[in-house]
Amino acid sequence: MIEISGVSKRYDETVVVDDVSITLPRAGITAVVGPNGAGKSTLLTMIGRLVSASAGRIAVDGLDVATTPGARRLSILRQDNHIVSRLTVRDLVAFGRYPSSKGRLTRDDAAHIERALAYLGLEALAERFLDELSGGQRQRAHVATVLCQDTDYVLLDEPLNNLDMKHARDMMRLVRRMADELGKTIVIVLHDINVAATYADRIVAMRDGRIVRSGPPEAIMTSQALAAIYDMEIEVARIGDRMLAIPY
Amino acid sequence: MRVRAPSPRAVLILLGLLALAAAAGFMTIGLTGRLDFVLPLRATKLAALLLVGYAVAVSTVLFQTVSGNRILTPSIMGLDALYVLIQTVVVFLFGAAAFGAVDARLVFLVEAASMIGFAAVLYRWLFLGARHGLHLLLLAGVIFGVFFRSLSNLLQRMIDPTEFVVLQDRFFASFNTIDRDLLGLTAVIVLLVSVAGWRMRHVFDVLALGRDAAISLGVPHRATVTRVLLMVTVLVSVSTALVGPVTFLGLLVSNLAYQLVRSHRHVLILPAAVLIAWICLVGGQVALERAFGFDTALSIVIEFAGGIVFILLLLRGGLR
Numbered sequence: 001m002i003e004i005s006g007v008s009k010r011y012d013e014t015v016v017v018d019d020v021s022i023t024l025p026r027a028g029i030t031a032v033v034g035p036n037g038a039g040k041s042t043l044l045t046m047i048g049r050l051v052s053a054s055a056g057r058i059a060v061d062g063l064d065v066a067t068t069p070g071a072r073r074l075s076i077l078r079q080d081n082h083i084v085s086r087l088t089v090r091d092l093v094a095f096g097r098y099p100s101s102k103g104r105l106t107r108d109d110a111a112h113i114e115r116a117l118a119y120l121g122l123e124a125l126a127e128r129f130l131d132e133l134s135g136g137q138r139q140r141a142h143v144a145t146v147l148c149q150d151t152d153y154v155l156l157d158e159p160l161n162n163l164d165m166k167h168a169r170d171m172m173r174l175v176r177r178m179a180d181e182l183g184k185t186i187v188i189v190l191h192d193i194n195v196a197a198t199y200a201d202r203i204v205a206m207r208d209g210r211i212v213r214s215g216p217p218e219a220i221m222t223s224q225a226l227a228a229i230y231d232m233e234i235e236v237a238r239i240g241d242r243m244l245a246i247p248y
Numbered sequence: 249m250r251v252r253a254p255s256p257r258a259v260l261i262l263l264g265l266l267a268l269a270a271a272a273g274f275m276t277i278g279l280t281g282r283l284d285f286v287l288p289l290r291a292t293k294l295a296a297l298l299l300v301g302y303a304v305a306v307s308t309v310l311f312q313t314v315s316g317n318r319i320l321t322p323s324i325m326g327l328d329a330l331y332v333l334i335q336t337v338v339v340f341l342f343g344a345a346a347f348g349a350v351d352a353r354l355v356f357l358v359e360a361a362s363m364i365g366f367a368a369v370l371y372r373w374l375f376l377g378a379r380h381g382l383h384l385l386l387l388a389g390v391i392f393g394v395f396f397r398s399l400s401n402l403l404q405r406m407i408d409p410t411e412f413v414v415l416q417d418r419f420f421a422s423f424n425t426i427d428r429d430l431l432g433l434t435a436v437i438v439l440l441v442s443v444a445g446w447r448m449r450h451v452f453d454v455l456a457l458g459r460d461a462a463i464s465l466g467v468p469h470r471a472t473v474t475r476v477l478l479m480v481t482v483l484v485s486v487s488t489a490l491v492g493p494v495t496f497l498g499l500l501v502s503n504l505a506y507q508l509v510r511s512h513r514h515v516l517i518l519p520a521a522v523l524i525a526w527i528c529l530v531g532g533q534v535a536l537e538r539a540f541g542f543d544t545a546l547s548i549v550i551e552f553a554g555g556i557v558f559i560l561l562l563l564r565g566g567l568r
Contacts, residue, residue, distance in 0.1 A: 050460050071466025078460045084316055085456040085512035095457060099466040103450025149465070 001026050002047060002153070002187070007056030008209075009042050016042045018209035019056070024202070026152075029179050029186045031200035033193055033220075035230055038206040040189045041079075041157050047187065048076030048155045060153060071099035075146045076155040083130060089141045090126040093117055096148025116148035120174070136167035143171070147178065154178065156188040160195065172199045193230075193245050197221050205229040221245060256509045256516040263508075263523035270530040271298075277538060295435075296426040297533060300494060301501075301525035303438055303487035306445070307480040308498030309505065309521050313456045313514070314473045314480075315382060318506065321498045322484045324386055325370070326393030327363050328493035333396040334359055335418050340403045344414035352427045356489045363485035364478075366392075371477055382473065423491055423533060423546060434486045441479050448476070452514040494547055500554035501525040503561060528554070 002024040009017040017039040024030050032040045045051040047058055049065045058065045060074055075096075083092075093116050097109040105113075117123050120140045130138055139159060146154055156175070160168040176199050178184045190196045196203050197217040205213040205220060213225050220226070221243040226234040235246045254262075274297075275290055311322045323329075338346055370388060404412055451472060454462050463469050487494065505521035532549045540549070 048464065050463055069466050069468065071464065076460070076464045081458065081461060082316075083457055083461075084312075084318055085453075086506070086510055087512050091512055095454065095461070095465060098450070098454055103453070146464075 001061060002185075003057075003059045003062075004043075004047070005057050005059075007043070007046060007053045007058055009039070009046060009051065010054045015209055017046070017053075020206075020209070020211055021056075022204060022211055022214060024185075024187060024204075026185055027179070027183060028201035029175060029188060029199060030202045030204060031196035032187065032189045032204045032206065033191070033196050033229070034206035034212075037208075039209040040206050043206070044155050044157050044187060044189050045076070045078075048074065050076060050078070071149070071151075073151055074153040074155065075149045075151045076157070077142055077146050077159065078157050079159075079161050081142055087130050088127050089122055089130065089133070089144075090117065092130060092141050093122075093126075093144045093148050096145040096150070099149060112148055112150060116144045119147060120144040135162050136164070136170075139163065139167075139171065140174075143174065147182075151184075153185045153187070156186065158189050158191060160190065160192070168195070175199065193220075193226065197243060197245070207231075217243070256511050256513075256520075259508045260516065260519055260523070263520060263527065267523045267526040267530070270527050270534065274530050274534050277534060292426055292428055292431065293423050293533070294530065296423050296431055296491060297529045298526055299431065299434055299438060300423075300487045300491055301497075301529040302522050303483040304494050304498045305501045305505075305521035305525035306442070306518055307483040307487075308502045309514070309518055310445070310452065310476050311480045312502055313452055314476050315386065316456070316458055318503060319499065320386070321496075322480050323493070323498075324393070325367060325389035325481070325484075326396055327367065327481065327484050328488055329393040329396035329400070330363055330366055331359060331488045331493060332419055333400045334362060335415060336400040336403045336407075339411055339415045340407050344411040353429055353433070356427075356430050356433070359489040360485045363488065364481055367481040367485075368478065371474055418492060426491070430490055434490050437482065437486050441482050444475075445479055448472075449515050449518075452476075453512060456512060456514075492547070494550070496547075496551040496554045497525060497528060500550075500557060501528060504557070507561070 004023070005021045007017060007020045008015065020039075020043060032044060034040050042051060046053050047060070047065065049070070052066060060068075060070060063070065063073075065074075090113065093113050094105060094109075096116065097105060097112060101109050117126055120143060122137075122140060122144055125133065125137060125141075130141065133141065139162075143156075143159065146156075159171055159175075163171060172195060175186055175188060179186050179201075188200070190200075197220065200217060203214065203217055203220045204211055205225070207229055212228055213220055220229075221236050223234060223236055226236065226245055230247070232247065237244045237246055271294060274294055275287070279286060308321050312318050312320060370385065370392070404415065407415070451467060454465055454467050455469075455472065455476070457465075459469050462472075501521045501524040504524050505517050508524075509516045509520045511517065528550055529546070532546055532553070536546050536549050
């Protein structure tokens, strides 16, 4: 359970996240959506302890993220991960074991690495260097690292950026499998409300640093709710049991 | 089809043999006169070369790791500019004879301490202070470097030309006059830093992934980077205080090490960089003494050769 209470982030005069309080339950996928500059990524990076909160408290399983080094409980993957070192996919994935192994890999760690590679279908690419991969493959390698870290909580910051339709769909199916098969609690920042509605169990919608709506996809996928979030007229169409927002 | 690169182990063995050959050449080539006088003299010089090579190689690789940039060297922090300024101020105030009159150990300690002190204040102020990041720290280092250099230039214009010539000699690294006490002191300090560094060897690999990934993997980034920067500063300061600024060498040896050791592991990169530095410094000194008859300073030979290698690397597109 991730408890966020009264959390704000200010840069001088600019308030990016404004007094946010919400509790995200254990298990399932929570999608954070909203227009540009709504504070989605900032909120996520505060949960992931990459950025410290100006005010308020964030606790994961009751432990304050500001004071607890939680690398074995929670992992976060940012959008662009430029790495200068010359790494193979296997080298990168092996870093996922660092929190428990501190650099000395045991047989158990090796098994973890193989499992993560297999889960992402990266066995054939394991010995390739990262700079020899396509964007989608590299993204998968980074997700494999997070998986290899084997934390209960996984935070993903816009993992679909720069992925084409097919790779984006594959990535979301994978995230869904991680939640269903491995029991991970996933918090994911997404741009496309339709992707969020299709794959997430809960949607948290932000605007101007505040949470304006939160609930299951059905509650968010209404014209009124979407208008409140995006400040524009969005039609919602029902096709079978699916709901699609049509902004254009 | 890619050509399979040689294994890191093979590269390290080859570099080790080359370094050994350079050291053997340094000790034996052109040996004449009284051996009980010449050999200890050469041994002292060799020890200084090895020590400085080690400090420069390790400090540059670590600095590039924490800054995530492979064409930076610790000299961007303005430490060597500060060294030049200290020398200039001393000559300006007390004259060129001042260096001979004061205990060399005192000069060494004051120089090293002021460089470390300057860096510590800078880190504390900019990096630990509020929300500022590493880039602001580097930028401030650049500005301070320019400030120190301009101030030195001003003072150099105002001092006696003959004193300026004496001063100028101290701006280039020279291994021809090494104080044995200082050598021992430097060795002890470098050893202490190395012990601390050895215990962090796996953390370096994680730091190279960048700030976000390192934090996600549970490394307390700010505290760790500050520690690494302090280690870098101590290494740069003692080696600069011992022989003078050797700036270009670090850039050369670190990038050659990355090229030759195709691995991300510092356990392999650091020894390779150290061995390459030893080959360059000791080999360069042999060339200096035998081919150029002491007519020039070692750093000039290295920067000339290093510049050529560096341009070749750039042209091949090896640097990324």
